[in-house]
Amino acid sequence: MKTIDSIHFSGKRAIIRVDFNVPLNDKFEITDESRINAAIPTIQKILSDGGSVILMSHLGRPKSGPEEKFSLKHLIPTLNQKLNTTVLFAPDCIGAETKKMAEALQSGQVLLLENLRFYKEETKGDEAFSAKLAELADVYVNDAFGTAHRAHASTTIIAKFFPHTKVFGYVMANEIASINKVLLETKKPFTAILGGAKVSDKIGIITNLLEKVDHLIIGGGMMFTFIKAMGGEIGTSLVEPELLNTANDLLAKAKKKGVSIHIPSDAIVADSFNNDANTKEVPSYSIDKDWMGLDIGSKSIENFKEIILNSSTILWNGPMGVFEMENFSKGTKAVALAVADATAKGAFSLIGGGDSVAAINKYHLADKVSYVSTGGGAMLEYMEGKILPGIQAILD
Numbered sequence: 001m002k003t004i005d006s007i008h009f010s011g012k013r014a015i016i017r018v019d020f021n022v023p024l025n026d027k028f029e030i031t032d033e034s035r036i037n038a039a040i041p042t043i044q045k046i047l048s049d050g051g052s053v054i055l056m057s058h059l060g061r062p063k064s065g066p067e068e069k070f071s072l073k074h075l076i077p078t079l080n081q082k083l084n085t086t087v088l089f090a091p092d093c094i095g096a097e098t099k100k101m102a103e104a105l106q107s108g109q110v111l112l113l114e115n116l117r118f119y120k121e122e123t124k125g126d127e128a129f130s131a132k133l134a135e136l137a138d139v140y141v142n143d144a145f146g147t148a149h150r151a152h153a154s155t156t157i158i159a160k161f162f163p164h165t166k167v168f169g170y171v172m173a174n175e176i177a178s179i180n181k182v183l184l185e186t187k188k189p190f191t192a193i194l195g196g197a198k199v200s201d202k203i204g205i206i207t208n209l210l211e212k213v214d215h216l217i218i219g220g221g222m223m224f225t226f227i228k229a230m231g232g233e234i235g236t237s238l239v240e241p242e243l244l245n246t247a248n249d250l251l252a253k254a255k256k257k258g259v260s261i262h263i264p265s266d267a268i269v270a271d272s273f274n275n276d277a278n279t280k281e282v283p284s285y286s287i288d289k290d291w292m293g294l295d296i297g298s299k300s301i302e303n304f305k306e307i308i309l310n311s312s313t314i315l316w317n318g319p320m321g322v323f324e325m326e327n328f329s330k331g332t333k334a335v336a337l338a339v340a341d342a343t344a345k346g347a348f349s350l351i352g353g354g355d356s357v358a359a360i361n362k363y364h365l366a367d368k369v370s371y372v373s374t375g376g377g378a379m380l381e382y383m384e385g386k387i388l389p390g391i392q393a394i395l396d
């Protein structure tokens with residue numbers, strides 16, 4: 001893998017595509033710094049080599065042109081503190097002034113560029129715009145795994161202007177190594193746990209995983225499409241009627257491949273989508289008509305715990321229920337704890353996808369699993385077996 005460790009940055013200017021798309025509150029304070037924390041080792045390696053750093057990122061989804069609430073300048077105090085320096089700021093990500101600031105950078109200095117997505121050329125992957133970003137630096141570093149599945153100017157197109165000086169940062173390198181550990185260097189038994197709202201988002205990953213896993217646990221809202229496809233009564237639970245045939249096809253494929261699919265046999269049902277709704281525990285395939293399944297039941301929890309604890313490789317994407325509501329969080333919490341216990345016993349565990357990461361953080365288990373991925377969509381696409389343009393562009 002071509003990583004920053006292969007370059008000595010002394011006297012070099014590196015432009016790093018970071019993922020600083022962090023959540024901000026009304027006062028423009030960062031409410032979750034994980035993405036910034038993740039990028040610090042890459043920045044520090046370049047600075048301690050004696051290089052200088054230009055940071056570029058998107059933030060939010062500006063519609064057309066600059067918007068105060070999406071300015072990257074709000075990140076400066078946090079960056080100053082974490083890097084223990086005064087970070088310079090370019091109020092435009094391209095242009096003569098920015099070029100002048102880049103050229104004036106001294107060894108050890110950091111320049112943060114304004115939001116790339118203030119230009120529509122960024123998401124369009126415009127070549128001329130990419131060239132303007134490229135002329136700011138000697139080396140291109142991609143460390144934004146969360147956007148590696150997009151062929152944008154700063155994530156992909158820019159790489160062609162650095163034919164011999166383009167590398168992965170540590171975030172990218174760790175993400176790739178962890179996913180490869182799960183997909184290519186798999187220790188058996190391998191269990192994948194998939195949850196979340198929709199089957200439609202996960203068809204690709206389920207199909208690819210059926211080639212590799214021993215056990216596939218399905219929870220969350222998506223379980224009900226499978227249960228209905230098998231002829232169950234699911235009341236008013238979440239369902240994607242257009243995917244019933246697909247669900248049956250996936251079940252048949254699993255059987256053919258010898259993969260054990262585990263669909264919850266019981267569920268916690270509620271009479272409305274509300275934490276204070278009336279609830280009861282019932283078989284998941286015979287839910288009364290005005291009730292909806294919002295979590296997995298206690299028999300399923302026990303069953304899943306046992307499978308997880310006997311696994312050597314674990315991939316978890318998506319919650320088991322509506323874990324944001326306390327009364328429907330038991331299944332997700334139990335799975336999170338079981339993954340942590342299995343990891344303590346020696347399993348390799350990879351957690352990916354926004355909501356399972358939120359769950360792991362909620363239960364303070366992030367340091368008790370092997371790796372927490374920073375990229376939801378990018379991880380899913382990689383797991384589906386797709387070649388991510390941001391990764392390919394460095395390898396080309």
Ligand code: AMP
Nearest residue numbers: 196197198220221293294318321322355
């Ligand atoms: P996803 O983004 O597809 O991973 O879905 C995550 C969302 O699925 C979370 O906000 C959960 O609240 C929701 N979810 C999980 N289980 C259920 C369920 N049984 N019914 C409705 N929504 C659910």
